[in-house]
Amino acid sequence: MTGWLFLAPLLLVNLLVIVGPSIATVYYSLTDWTGTGSAKFIGLSNYRRAFDDPDLRQAVVHNVIWFVLFLTIPTIVGLLAAHLLSSIRRFQMFFRTVFFIPYITASVINAFIWTSLLNPTNGIGVALSHIGIPFFKNTSFFGQPNLALPSVNFVVDWHWWGFLAVIYLAAMQNVDPALYDAAKVDGAGKWQLFRHITMPGIYPTLVFMFLMTIIWSLKVFDYVYIITRGGPGGASQVISTLMYDDIFSKFEAGYAAAIGLSMSFVVAIVLAGYFYLRKRGSEL
Amino acid sequence: MNDPVTLTRRRFLAGTGLAALGLALPGSLLSACGTDSSSGSGSANLKFWMDVAGAANQDYFKKHVIDPFEASQSKIKLNVTYYSGADLRRLIQTALQAKSGPDVVRALSASQDLAWVRSNLLADLDKYAPKGGWKSKIAEWALTPFTVDNKIYALPMREDTMMLYYNKTVFDKNNWKAPTNRDEFEALATEAKGKGLIPIGGTNSTYGASSEWLVTFFWNHFCGPQPLYQALTGKLPWTDAVFVDAIDLLQSYFKKGWVAGSTAKYYSVPQATVSTQFGQGQIAMYPDGEWLMPQLSQYFGKAAKNDNDWDWAPLPSLSSDVPPGLFVVGVGGSYGVNAASKSPDQAAKFLQWYYSDKKTAIDRMAGSPSTYNIPIAIDKSDLPSSMDPRSARLLTSVQDALTAGKFGYATWTWWGPKADTFVYQGVDKVLNGKLSSKDYCSQLNDIFQQELKAGNVPATIEPKPQKL
Numbered sequence: 001m002t003g004w005l006f007l008a009p010l011l012l013v014n015l016l017v018i019v020g021p022s023i024a025t026v027y028y029s030l031t032d033w034t035g036t037g038s039a040k041f042i043g044l045s046n047y048r049r050a051f052d053d054p055d056l057r058q059a060v061v062h063n064v065i066w067f068v069l070f071l072t073i074p075t076i077v078g079l080l081a082a083h084l085l086s087s088i089r090r091f092q093m094f095f096r097t098v099f100f101i102p103y104i105t106a107s108v109i110n111a112f113i114w115t116s117l118l119n120p121t122n123g124i125g126v127a128l129s130h131i132g133i134p135f136f137k138n139t140s141f142f143g144q145p146n147l148a149l150p151s152v153n154f155v156v157d158w159h160w161w162g163f164l165a166v167i168y169l170a171a172m173q174n175v176d177p178a179l180y181d182a183a184k185v186d187g188a189g190k191w192q193l194f195r196h197i198t199m200p201g202i203y204p205t206l207v208f209m210f211l212m213t214i215i216w217s218l219k220v221f222d223y224v225y226i227i228t229r230g231g232p233g234g235a236s237q238v239i240s241t242l243m244y245d246d247i248f249s250k251f252e253a254g255y256a257a258a259i260g261l262s263m264s265f266v267v268a269i270v271l272a273g274y275f276y277l278r279k280r281g282s283e284l
Numbered sequence: 285m286n287d288p289v290t291l292t293r294r295r296f297l298a299g300t301g302l303a304a305l306g307l308a309l310p311g312s313l314l315s316a317c318g319t320d321s322s323s324g325s326g327s328a329n330l331k332f333w334m335d336v337a338g339a340a341n342q343d344y345f346k347k348h349v350i351d352p353f354e355a356s357q358s359k360i361k362l363n364v365t366y367y368s369g370a371d372l373r374r375l376i377q378t379a380l381q382a383k384s385g386p387d388v389v390r391a392l393s394a395s396q397d398l399a400w401v402r403s404n405l406l407a408d409l410d411k412y413a414p415k416g417g418w419k420s421k422i423a424e425w426a427l428t429p430f431t432v433d434n435k436i437y438a439l440p441m442r443e444d445t446m447m448l449y450y451n452k453t454v455f456d457k458n459n460w461k462a463p464t465n466r467d468e469f470e471a472l473a474t475e476a477k478g479k480g481l482i483p484i485g486g487t488n489s490t491y492g493a494s495s496e497w498l499v500t501f502f503w504n505h506f507c508g509p510q511p512l513y514q515a516l517t518g519k520l521p522w523t524d525a526v527f528v529d530a531i532d533l534l535q536s537y538f539k540k541g542w543v544a545g546s547t548a549k550y551y552s553v554p555q556a557t558v559s560t561q562f563g564q565g566q567i568a569m570y571p572d573g574e575w576l577m578p579q580l581s582q583y584f585g586k587a588a589k590n591d592n593d594w595d596w597a598p599l600p601s602l603s604s605d606v607p608p609g610l611f612v613v614g615v616g617g618s619y620g621v622n623a624a625s626k627s628p629d630q631a632a633k634f635l636q637w638y639y640s641d642k643k644t645a646i647d648r649m650a651g652s653p654s655t656y657n658i659p660i661a662i663d664k665s666d667l668p669s670s671m672d673p674r675s676a677r678l679l680t681s682v683q684d685a686l687t688a689g690k691f692g693y694a695t696w697t698w699w700g701p702k703a704d705t706f707v708y709q710g711v712d713k714v715l716n717g718k719l720s721s722k723d724y725c726s727q728l729n730d731i732f733q734q735e736l737k738a739g740n741v742p743a744t745i746e747p748k749p750q751k752l
Contacts (some may be wrong), residue, residue, distance in 0.1 A: 036381045037403025115489075121553050121561070143489070143552025145716050229492045232551035233710075233716035245582050249705040251399050 028257040035253035046258035056259060058234060059242045062149055067217035068236060069153045070160070071210065077157075078164030083194060085165065086172045096169065099162030111226040114155045114271075118142065145235035148228050152236055156223050164209065168202060175201030207274075214270050218263050239263055322541040327359035328627035330387040330634065333376060341652070342366055343481055348648050348656075353637050353649040360630045362388075380405040381622035387631040390441065391618045394429035394742045395701040397438045400620075402740065406437045407621040407628050410634070416636035425750045426615055426659035426688060429742035439635055442575075442616035443659040444694055445682050446501055448599050449570040449580070452563060453553035454481070460568075462597030464608040469600040473542045476568040482598040483542045487566035488712070490555035495715070496695045496708035498534055498543075501571050504612050504692030506530040506602040509747035512693050516744045518736050523722070529712060531721035533602065538715050547715055559583045565592055571599060574654040574678055575616065596674060598681070611685035614694025615659070642666070649679065689749040698744050700735030703728060 029046055033039035050056055059143060081099060085092055100108060117123050118141040125136030141151035179197050188196065199206075221240040224230060230237035230245070246256035285444055285593045336345045350362050365386075367375060373392050379385025380400060389406060391397045400406050413419055418427070426440040450462055458479070463469035473483035488494050503512060507526045515527070516522035537543050544550035544558070559565045563583030568577070577596075584592050601608050619638070621631040639645070639658065643666075648656035650668050653675035662683060667676045685691045707726050712720035719727075735741050 034376060034399060034403065036400060036405055115552075115554065119553060119557060120549055121557050138546075138553040140548035143546075143548035143550065145718075148551075216575070228551075231488065231492065232547075232714055233713040233718050235716065245705075245709075248377065249709075250702050251703075 004073040023189050025257045025261055027076045028254050029261050030258075031254045033254040033257070034251040035247050036251075039254060042254070047262070049255065050258055050262060055234060055237065055242060056239070059237050059239045062236065062238050063217055065149060066153055066220055067214060070157065070217050070220075071151065071199060071213045074161035074164050075206075075213075077161040078168055080174055080184070081165035083163065085169050091256035096166055102159040102160070103163040105159070107222045108226055110155060110159050111223055114158075115142065115227055118151065142228050143232060145232055148232060148236040149235070152219045152224050152227050154225065156220070167205060167209065171202035172198055179233065210273050211270065215267050294436040316412055326630070328387070328630035329361045329387070330627060332362050332364045332388045332390075332630055332634075333372060333386040334364055334366055334390055335372045335392075336366055337368065341655075344652055347472075348651060349638070352644065353634060356637055360627075360633060362634065362682065380622060380624070385622055385624075387625040387627055388623055389438075389620040389622050390636055391438060391620060393617065393701075393704070394438075394615055394697045394702050395431055395699060395740075397618055397620065398432065398671045398740060398742050399701050401432045401437045405623050407623045407625065407632075409436045409439070409621060409632065412629075412632040412636060416632075416639060418639060421660055423612065423641055423659040423661065423686070423750065423752045425745045428745050429615060430618055430620075431743055437619035438620035440615040440659050441618050442655065443657045443682060444573055444575075444612075444614040444697070445678070446497060446571060446573050446599055446612045446694070447596040447678070449562070449567060449572060449576060449594055449596045450593060451565050452595040454565045454568055455595075462595075463600040464598075465600055465604075466602045469602070472568070473537075473540075477540075481565075482545045482561065482567045483569060484537065484544070485558055485562050485570035486544050486550055487553050487555055487558045487573075488551050489553055493696070493708045495702065495711045496629060497573060498571070499531070499707050499711050500612055500614075500692075500695045501599055502530045502534045502602065503527060503695075505599050505606055505610060506533060508603070508606040509610070509692045513744065513747050515651045515732075516693065516698055516741065518733070522725045522732055524725075528721045528725050530602075531711065531724055534711070535714055535721060550715070551712075560588075561592075563592055564590060574618075574657065577675060577678070578652060596678070607690060609685065610690050610692055611682050612692040612694050613682065613686065614697035616696075622735065626742065637639075650675070659752075683752060686750040689747060691747065691750070693744070698742060700732065700741040703732040703735055703741070706731050 030041055030043060032042050032045075065166035066173040081095075085095055088095075118125070120126075120138065120140040120143065125139055128135065129137040139147070141147050175198060179194055179201070183193055183197055198227060219240060220238055221244070224236055224238050224241050225244065228236045230241040240263075241257040243259050246259070323576075333625070334345065336342050346364075350364060354361060356517060369392060372390065373396070376385055376391070377396075377400075380389070381403070389400075391400065397406065409418075418436065418439060422439065425444065427436060428435055430438040430440065455461070458475075459471060460475075463472050476483040486494070486498065507530050511520055511524065511526050515522055515524070531561060538547050538550070544553065558567070559579060560583055562570055563580070580594050581587060584590065584594050598609050601610060611637060619635055621628050625631055639660075642660060645658055645660060646662065646666055646668070647654070649658075650671035653672055657679060662679055664676075664680055667679065682691075695704055699707060710719060710724045710727060714721055714724045732741070
């Protein structure tokens with residue numbers, strides 16, 4: 001009973017800020033609510049519409065591309081950086097701090113820095129062309145439909161890999177050094193140490209970050225909204241920016257609620273899979 | 285003047301109690317952040333959320349709007365909080381829905397007002413109109429989009445139009461004259477490009493809805509006001525060839541590299557860079573709204589460390605059916621009163637004051653070019669000699685166009701909210717080759733007809749001489 005009393009304030013807050021809006025979202029997803037005024041019940045129409053919505057389909061594809069890029073690039077760079085950092089003693093804290101700075105910098109600042117650097121009129125491309133490297137001279141990274149999404153993703157990867165490096169470094173430092181010593185005695189090389197000692201040692205951390213990456217990939221919003229707002233012509237539109245647009249530009253909050261709930265459903269499936277595997281005794 | 289939102293414990297508990305019932309959470313919590321105004325004694329501390337950007341502009345707003353109003357009486361105070369335009373739109377809508385938010389409501393477009401009126405979020409201003417003399421002081425055309433079922437729900441904040449800005453120094457140097465028709469416009473664009481200039485400046489990078497300015501330009505100056513009026517009143521579908529051809533023409537200008545240098549640059553070069561290029565003479569012409577005018581002083585002349593100057597001309601007509609000298613008209617936002625305000629009378633008093641004195645209004649127009657251009661009848665002799673002649677000419681030119689019936693329709697004022705959103709989002713797809721002009725117009729037509737049927741298109745005006 002005492003435990004419940006201690007928990008009560010937190011549960012009450014949770015009820016108010018999570019359960020209440022969640023119930024409201026379920027209700028509004030079944031209505032034609034514009035975001036203001038009253039709402040009319042329309043059953044599952046919003047969900048049926050979502051299946052036929054080409055903009056939503058395109059946004060889902062963009063989220064999948066985003067997930068693949070966001071999972072692979074920062075993870076590989078982060079692992080590499082963590083591995084290199086783990087082998088040095090001097091300046092380790094300095095590099096950890098430097099790698100971490102982009103992560104703690106406000107997204108709007110990072111976005112401004114990169115839109116300036118990649119400005120096709122006076123950014124890096126033009127500067128490089130002045131010194132005889134014309135490769136990026138006429139490239140509009142955020143303005144060309146085929147480059148907009150990967151370019152925004154690059155900015156996010158850039159701010160993210162340092163965070164992963166620090167997380168993976170912490171995990172690597174928890175691997176028993178005796179395992180490395182034993183493997184070395186058996187003649188293991190650097191790659192074998194990494195492949196057979198380090199990777200299994202940080203496996204739970206890797207899987208957890210994988211899980212979080214799926215969730216964050218579905219939720220991605222700020223950088224896309226700040227840099228391209230989903231453009232040009234929807235080329236970098238993701239689910240969350242589409243929802244924002246539906247609510248505040250098209251006055252279709254009911255439809256946006258249906259999309260949001262569908263997203264939550266996907267996240268719930270991922271979480272359920274994770275917890276199922278953990279329950280089955282997997283080392284996650 | 286910033287006023288932090290307060291949430292008292294009692295209000296929080298009341299709000300959380302309601303929220304525990306389930307659906308009332310957002311509204312109840314935001315309601316707890318309500319006004320601290322009191323109408324019993326006639327005194328009030330009004331909340332006013334605005335999107336005035338930059339310290340200098342905020343200072344001007346304080347000195348020429350807030351302070352004079354507070355000095356004009358002793359009981360009503362204005363607590364102003366500044367937001368960016370995009371944030372303001374989102375925050376006000378959420379707050380209004382929660383029966384909270386500012387007492388004086390600044391909306392960004394007539395179509396947004398209409399959506400709020402349909403949801404009973406804005407107060408009916410009709411009872412305040414006689415004292416304010418609004419129907420005689422404010423031009424009828426500008427009140428029309430804010431009139432729903434014969435009742436006024438908001439007042440026009442700024443008279444909008446579009447012009448062709450040009451780098452006067454570059455034009456003088458090349459013996460160019462501002463184009464008045466399509467042949468001249470295209471010849472000039474070809475020549476400017478040949479000289480290594482960007483013929484037509486523009487960017488979508490900083491403001492996502494800016495593509496609708498180009499659509500407004502091409503639909504009005506290629507199709508003309510009459511087909512647009514017919515389409516806005518449901519008598520002509522948007523699939524008509526005249527509208528499709530206008531979009532095709534716009535797309536062809538992009539394909540020729542006339543606009544922004546390339547389509548990709550139009551979507552990626554920030555406004556500040558484009559304005560700098562314009563000031564430095566790298567861009568010849570710049571079709572944009574009157575709102576660009578106050579920013580140009582930063583990019584031309586001493587402030588920008590160059591010797592260049594700018595001027596403007598009416599947008600050229602793009603077909604022989606459209607007479608030269610046509611001006612698009614629209615309204616750049618509005619002021620209304622929150623239906624949930626505890627001090628609606630005091631909020632209305634501010635509006636009555638704001639539109640009451642013509643001289644004060646003209647002084648504001650003179651002091652900050654185009655920002656405070658409210659749609660009132662102005663005689664040339666009313667304008668102070670200190671006023672920038674380009675700014676003065678704009679006021680009288682638009683007025684002359686209105687009285688002569690030579691005006692067009694701005695998409696952000698006369699279209700419904702969903703159709704207006706599609707106007708710029710859809711054309712972005714056209715310009716990037718993802719949608720044909722024909723399909724664009726067809727999809728717009730579907731959205732527009734639905735909104736028209738539902739009564740969600742603002743009332744419009746006939747393309748004939750208007751009374752000011």
